Amino acid sequence: MHFFEGLLKIKPYVWAILGALVLIAITSIYLNKSNTKEKKFDTRKITTASLCIALSFVLSYIKIFKLPQGGSITLGSLIPLFIFAYTYGVKDGVIVGAIYGILQFIQEPYIVHWAQVIIDYPLAFGALGLAGLSRKNIPVGMVLGGVGRLFFHVISGVIFFASYAPEGQNVLVYSLVYNLTYLLPDLILCIVIGFIPQFKNAINRLSTERC
């Protein structure tokens, strides 16, 4: 009896998350079936992905600008993930982003809610792989990836507020403002770097060598 009553009490957002997860699973199966001929991960792709993840990790330690409320601008720590997505496309980019997210969780687990863990780590960082949607222009891709990540962090913020703050607050705005304060500066730096010609040329050379 208790169990079924509990099921009824599950809040709408939980259903929304579960729905989103199912959707992701279905699309991934679909993507898998549609191009079975293409080899998924060859050795070179695996090692490149690994080195990109490691490089992102290293760059995330180098803080060149500290923000007052605790966030910081890192030395373009997301750029390697963007470049990987730019080189190998959305699907691989998302997978590699998600792995980076899981490693971030292992490095410093920050957990306030079970759904928040899934959204804040694999999904939010996986969304960085959306940068692969724009394979002609790096800065556009960076914006896409950044917006994707912001989207998931905002959702997780809403969950946090919904479960830890009293009702009746404008949670969406709070979450958006809070997340923007630390995501935006880092993303701006990435985009500025993405616009610099020397950098663009180097990246284009690296990625055309590969595909």
Next chain:
Amino acid sequence: MIRDITLGQYLPGDSVIHRLDPRVKIILSTLYVVNLFIINKFIGYLYVAVFTAFVIFIAKIPFKYIMKSLKPIIWLLLFTAVFNVLLTPGEIVYARFGPFTITDKGIYLAGFMIIRIVFLIVGTSVLTLTTSPIALTDGIELLLNPFKKIGVPAHELAMMMTIALRFIPTLIDETDKIIKAQKARGADFESGNIINRAKNLIPILVPLFINSFRRADELALAMEARCYKGGEGRTRMKQFNIEKNDYISIVVMVCFIIISILSRR
């Protein structure tokens, strides 16, 4: 600049908790987290406190490491507390200033939420403190194996994590070297507006990327020369076995969850 970096939180040791199978530990930690959301009364958290203290004790984790894991969430805790105390409506009102009230229910809720967050962090920290990152990635691979059929590249995921973890220290050294080399040439990373700073970073980033990609190529070549061809048919040097201790810990966890569910009434 980046010398004082510790990777992960792993605290080497040889306790019963350290020796548990990583798969079992990941599943048990997940259950622990879910269990925290099952509990709806303070008395339930008393059981959690006793259980957690017991696990920390047999894992021989010094208390200061537990405190260290709580440091990043101090602001979050404060925020939760203030928010709940001031904004929860309740029957007994202790104080009132403008739109804010301090009520019995607010204080109760604040306490409840803080305890939950603290245990969430402490519980997951016990996992990362007693399991090396490599063991964690192996555990994740083995847990994801059944999902290979629906297209989860379990082996590739774990392989990438393992290689990434292996190369983080190497790349730290390399970054450090490049930064020093550019500084010696007169590069300035500490002044100017954001655009100037971004421009100044290019001499670090470009060599770093080119080196990393080259390293990736060399590594791929080295792996293939040793006949690496994906997860199919690959065996491990160190096999994971579920042993007596693992079964005991599963039983203890199940008992603990049953007690928590009973405490809801």
